Amino acid sequence: MKTAQVGILIAVALLVQTTVIKIGAGGGTPVDFVLIVVVLTALQRGPVVGLWAGTFGGLFQDALSGGIIGVSGLTKTIIGVGSGVVGSRFILGTVWHRLAFVIGASLVQAFSYLGIYSLIGLKSPMVSFNAVGVEAGLNGVVAIVVPWLFRVMPAMFHRFRQGRNPLNRRRWTTS
């Protein structure tokens, strides 16, 4: 059941990445939703789940992009395992800790991705440090905002149906 959940999350992340959101030049989005799913899943469920989420998420991402199959798979596997190990040993309780961790993971992923391309002697697809920085920052923000929205939306919807102000901050939580 948990495996299916992770699989569905990765499939949804890939769909959102490729079809739903079309921003930025080139038609692509500068946010890596698959990486966000891999990091958050690994933090919550440990290194083994992180490993498989990273492997399959990365491989499917490679297969759908124009690059070499395995590069994204390898980098996301390492990120998944690393995040799982960190998640099982430390508590990333605050928003700032999680934000910093996702930004760090994004930077590691981007530089290892470009590093592998350099190692195998191929022209790397993107080398702009600005683009890497923007992607890491956006990944961090999305990794904080989207789970928060999923947490507060049911309560907001409940309040809206009752005819009360759904944006009343003190009422966002259901408990």
Add this chain to the structure above:
Amino acid sequence: MPTQVGLETVMDRRQRTGYLVLAVVLAHVILISAQVNAAPGTSVLQSVTFGVFAEVQRWVTSARDGVFNVWSGYVGLRGVREANLRLNAEISDLRLDLQEQRALANQTRSLERLLELRETVALPTLSARVIAVDSTPYFRTLTVDRGRDNGVRTDLAVIASVGVVGRVVGDPGPRAAQVQLLIDRNAAAGALVERTRTSGVVVGTDDPALLVMEYVSNLEDVRVGDEIVTSGIDGIYPKGFRIGKVTNVEEGVGLYQLIHVEPIVKFSQLEDVLVVLNSQAVRSRAESE
């Protein structure tokens, strides 16, 4: 004693995870090495994933467009009368323009005949819809809803109404194909400065809103604002299609100028494109010209 057993189990589990990580990493390294050494082509995993996922992407894009259309239809109803009046006025103006253009076209045709110019051969094209963008932020590709079944093949040119978009890469699926955009770092196209007919090669850069024209000698006259069009010598892109406008010209380090070109196509807003179906026609047209 039970504590020691528990500790051993934890150690065993950690060791097993370690071996698993090592095995998966090794498998990836082997997979990457195999592709680097092998001849270029599309792997089975790539074809299957692309084929299956393209169908899901087509469905999701249709659903998304449906929702957007319903919403924009609703919003569009408001103020539709004012828009109607404005559009009617525009149609009247356009009809007048059309008359003038027809007169001009007739004049041009008769001039062509007079000069015995060869009539331009219309290229066979196929309209396609953009159903997805790249799955990573690193590459600049699109997926269109036409594939092998519609006659789409690798290396066919893809154009939009305003200019060149890119070319088909990889093995197209039965009902979908991947298009490498001209702004991808690995993309290139033969190009001409329209004003002076100076030729060069336009390539993608790190900046998605910028192209660079290479191999143009320092002695050539290129100015900011010059139109860049395809030269057709690459055998992929038909000759004379717009690529962009020169935004900056600098004397390069070696023999060549550093020319920045702003692409004419707004790649993030692309919805419909045309696939040029006959690459042979493109080649023969370029050769004959």
